Amino acid sequence: MNITILGGGGFLGRRIAATLAKHGKLGGKDVTRLTLFDIEHPPVPQAPFPVRTVAGDIVSLPADAIPEDTDVVFHLAAVVSAAAEADYDLGRRVNVRGTDAVIDACRALPRAPRVVFASSVASFSGGQDAVLPDEARQVPANSYGAQKAAAELMLADASRRGFLDAVSLRLPTVIVRPGRPNKAASSFVSAILREPLLGLPADLPVTEDFAVWVCSPRRATSWFLHAATLDTTPMGLDRSVNPPGMSVTVAHMLQALEEVRPGAAALVRRVQDPAIASIVGSWPAAFEPLRAKTLGFESHEPLVEVVRAFVQDDLEATRRERAGDPAS
């Protein structure tokens, strides 16, 4: 299996690379080469197969980013939601034109590769009362979501035409993200778990009954790998999947935090922020991901395991990063 990860330097791109490196296989077959593409050369994991890195612009995608014998392309190169909202041109360029560039690169290959695309629940709206079935329409309330939904359409059409063979995963909000709190409206969802685990305070801008559709980095990674080799025949024209995340409230998250680190939830400060509450209030609180289950996507692990996995996988690295950073 010859594999490319576009956005291979990002949070999930690195996880997918690390998992491939660890197992050396994908869908039961040996990985024979991995290409990691990003704006800057991504870190190279220690792997039982050759790993190349390519740096460049997704819109003028270098030919060696998706070599001729590529079997699977993980397409995670994106301008994320807060950035796409702040800079319309940049978001449209990377998230829409960038996906067109991926389509064009795949069209030029002698054999249509599988393309696993990172789409997002940000392409939906509906708010706290919404429990969205698989047939729900995407009515985005932000530019990132609109661009992702448009890219899904282009990838599904490219699949129908035989240029590539796409599976688009509409990822839930991923928790627990390492890194610092930032200006993204969703920042608090990870911060209220991560910061207290680091012994630091965190701001909660919504009420405790606020519900959000989430997944863990581990589960997101396992969904990407599953999507890379599943049989797409039963998907027909519709190449998009709402994977089986879970709907959790802030209260659930604080409870899980307390279970893993008693007393930590006291570090969460209630700081109402109507601007953030209004943005995140448009997100659907839950999905009914029946199609994903039929297609074999793994169900989600319990929330307390998600918190434990962060402690195990990321807490020390996050702490070290902050300690070594004079801005912290």
Added chain:
Amino acid sequence: MNITILGGGGFLGRRIAATLAKHGKLGGKDVTRLTLFDIEHPPVPQAPFPVRTVAGDIVSLPADAIPEDTDVVFHLAAVVSAAAEADYDLGRRVNVRGTDAVIDACRALPRAPRVVFASSVASFSGGQDAVLPDEARQVPANSYGAQKAAAELMLADASRRGFLDAVSLRLPTVIVRPGRPNKAASSFVSAILREPLLGLPADLPVTEDFAVWVCSPRRATSWFLHAATLDTTPMGLDRSVNPPGMSVTVAHMLQALEEVRPGAAALVRRVQDPAIASIVGSWPAAFEPLRAKTLGFESHEPLVEVVRAFVQDDLEATRRERAGDPAS
């Protein structure tokens, strides 16, 4: 009202221009200027207001195509379905990039104009058994439909951002189109009415119980004009409308033809074409356009009136055009 029609030389663009010219008003206000843009300079209707024409490429839209004080843009510039299927690059360029160019031109204006966009039922699939509610997802079975659906997403997002104020109309198959039978899969839907009215034979590639969602050129024009001035506030994030077309079978069409021109239906030859039947078989047969009715879009006139209107509006011109054309 300062108005621009992009695709002002096309079938529906010319109708909209002619209707504006005839009435001199839009939404009760005087039309003060009309700009007609197309690849070539469109014909200029006789009008009680100045009419300018601009020729060029929609993707590198000339600045004077949408002047600074524009109130309404009708965006009908497109590569149609058969052409977009035959030439992927051209369809994507004009139908997606072209719409982005329209968005960018509107963003540059001091005041966000209304943009009425010609989308299409080709953005849906579902087939003969489908009766699609307003909440139905667009799962396109052709590149044209995918590109139109993507353009709708970009226009809705641009509306949310305040760059423009869009209404996207997902037009049914328009009957009766003038012109000759062509290679478009939908060609027969108009041809089985038009050709017999011209005294010419026409091929019917499907069975008589084949159902299709249609509208007349008159009704399409009145919907465009309504969309140009309706209050978009109740539309919220969702700027797309399934207008109230009608579901008719081939048998209905032949019956209406017989009513208008007894004996004409005998000119329709049954010539089964599995390739065409397969393409048109993916189109949804009917919609439940409740939202459009709430938004004040006019209901459809009876089929027999549609056939009579063709005889009244277009038959002579079509006959003259063919007589003057040595290829006929």
